[in-house]
Amino acid sequence: MYNITSKIAEEFISDAEIRDTLAYAKENCNNRQLIDEILKKARDCKGLTHREAALLLECDDKETIEQIYEIAREIKHRFYGNRIVMFAPLYLSNYCVNGCVYCPYHAKNKTIRRKKLTQEEIRQEVIALQDMGHKRLALEAGEHPLHNPLDYIIESINTIYSIKHKNGAIRRVNVNIAATTVENYRRLRDAGIGTYILFQETYNKENYEALHPTGPKSNYAYHTEAMDRAMQGGIDDVGIGVLFGLETYRYDFTGLLMHAEHLEATYGVGPHTISVPRLCMADDINTDDFKNAVPDDIFYRIVAIIRIAVPYTGMIISTRESEKSRARLLELGISQISGGSRTSVGGYVHPEEESENSAQFEIADNRTLDEVVGWLLDLDHIPSFCTACYRAGRTGDRFMSLLKSGQIANCCLPNALITLKEYMNDYASPEVRVKCEAMIKKLLTTVPNEKTRATAEKFIEAIDKGERDFRF
Ligand code: SAM
Numbered sequence: 001m002y003n004i005t006s007k008i009a010e011e012f013i014s015d016a017e018i019r020d021t022l023a024y025a026k027e028n029c030n031n032r033q034l035i036d037e038i039l040k041k042a043r044d045c046k047g048l049t050h051r052e053a054a055l056l057l058e059c060d061d062k063e064t065i066e067q068i069y070e071i072a073r074e075i076k077h078r079f080y081g082n083r084i085v086m087f088a089p090l091y092l093s094n095y096c097v098n099g100c101v102y103c104p105y106h107a108k109n110k111t112i113r114r115k116k117l118t119q120e121e122i123r124q125e126v127i128a129l130q131d132m133g134h135k136r137l138a139l140e141a142g143e144h145p146l147h148n149p150l151d152y153i154i155e156s157i158n159t160i161y162s163i164k165h166k167n168g169a170i171r172r173v174n175v176n177i178a179a180t181t182v183e184n185y186r187r188l189r190d191a192g193i194g195t196y197i198l199f200q201e202t203y204n205k206e207n208y209e210a211l212h213p214t215g216p217k218s219n220y221a222y223h224t225e226a227m228d229r230a231m232q233g234g235i236d237d238v239g240i241g242v243l244f245g246l247e248t249y250r251y252d253f254t255g256l257l258m259h260a261e262h263l264e265a266t267y268g269v270g271p272h273t274i275s276v277p278r279l280c281m282a283d284d285i286n287t288d289d290f291k292n293a294v295p296d297d298i299f300y301r302i303v304a305i306i307r308i309a310v311p312y313t314g315m316i317i318s319t320r321e322s323e324k325s326r327a328r329l330l331e332l333g334i335s336q337i338s339g340g341s342r343t344s345v346g347g348y349v350h351p352e353e354e355s356e357n358s359a360q361f362e363i364a365d366n367r368t369l370d371e372v373v374g375w376l377l378d379l380d381h382i383p384s385f386c387t388a389c390y391r392a393g394r395t396g397d398r399f400m401s402l403l404k405s406g407q408i409a410n411c412c413l414p415n416a417l418i419t420l421k422e423y424m425n426d427y428a429s430p431e432v433r434v435k436c437e438a439m440i441k442k443l444l445t446t447v448p449n450e451k452t453r454a455t456a457e458k459f460i461e462a463i464d465k466g467e468r469d470f471r472f
Pocket of ligand 1: 280
């Protein structure tokens with residue numbers, strides 16, 4: 001039944017294969033020789049199969065866990081350096097016809113204030129985001145054929161890319177909207193989106209159907225096969241994820257890696273990113289009703305093992321996570337975080353919306369983008385506002401080959417420094433400016449290729465003279 005390259009959801013995410021994997025992991029989690037072989041494979045950056053990863057997740061001994069963390073740190077450093085890509089979500093509309101029992105947008109929720117941004121309101125939100133320093137957005141919307149049809153999403157993307165306010169520009173728009181048709185994915189690609197993101201929520205079909213009792217999202221196969229359609233529609237950067245807390249973490253962790261394996265085996269390119277959201281309190285939702293909450297220590301292990309299982313896949317956490325857990329997760333493999341986020345529709349211009357029942361969920365990190373940037377620099381990470389790869393056509397397997405070739409130090413590092421310089425000159429507070437300056441000075445000298453280094457220095461001088469938007 002299990003068929004990694006099948007286009008049928010229940011064959012590439014086979015329930016029997018997941019259950020066999022979990023039994024295998026339990027049986028072998030004390031097999032020292034096997035664990036050592038898997039750790040060696042991970043250390044050699046060869047990635048892990050879902051079975052190997054599930055086995056590591058089952059290991060409870062301190063020494064193995066420490067080794068996993070150490071390898072995750074090494075891989076993170078090797079492929080991503082200390083760059084952290086910054087983004088913000090932009091909520092367009094919370095109208096939704098679905099019945100997802102964990103999401104406050106569910107159609108029966110009578111207390112949430114429904115709102116959909118007009119193109120003028122989107123303009124205002126984007127100007128507020130540009131004034132913070134953001135260059136990369138993740139568009140979010142409920143599913144509603146009348147209020148939020150694809151035409152509306154495409155019109156909004158065009159609006160967002162067209163806004164040039166002072167030195168601001170949104171250079172990459174990622175899109176997190178409901179599963180759709182191949183034709184609609186083609187239209188999204190033609191509109192110039194970055195990554196198409198869709199969370200599976202849970203891979204357990206039976207539980208999925210219980211959690212999504214009504215609406216188009218209740219169709220497990222249609223939802224699970226969405227990334228296949230996106231790829232057929234020409235989108236080669238896709239982002240997957242599960243909402244941890246809905247199902248046992250072991251099941252969804254295994255399903256997530258099987259999904260990544262399926263995309264890699266079928267299309268020659270795995271997911272561009274993996275998101276690891278955890279369920280949060282929200283209007284009309286009580287997290288106590290869900291019995292699968294993932295404790296911090298297990299969550300850290302999950303992130304570290306995903307890091308070593310798919311070394312070439314970016315990993316994202318949002319402001320659902322607190323400052324404390326973000327600090328830990330950044331070390332263990334996260335390469336992209338949001339900052340200064342609002343989860344309400346219109347919340348960047350009207351922050352009061354956050355507390356007036358239009359937010360999607362309660363966020364745990366309420367700091368401004370400038371505070372997050374300063375904090376990252378204090379922790380020796382480089383906040384990066386880079387959007388170069390996708391604009392230079394380095395998507396899908398072309399992006400993966402850049403990562404695999406180890407050319408990051410000559411490409412992504414200078415891009416990160418140049419975009420941080422833009423942030424420093426245009427948006428940073430005086431205190432954060434000083435930190436940006438010190439980081440740029442320190443790391444510019446570490447760009448290995450002499451010619452690239454000299455060009456990066458020139459770009460930085462030009463930014464001081466008022467020019468913008470350089471890239472390698
Ligand atoms: N409507 C789109 C869909 O159906 O996939 C996606 C947009 S929704 C704004 C983005 C994600 O928020 C969902 O996929 C879900 O995983 C997450 N989400 C929903 N309720 C949540 C909650 N209470 N806490 C944390 N995340 C939640």
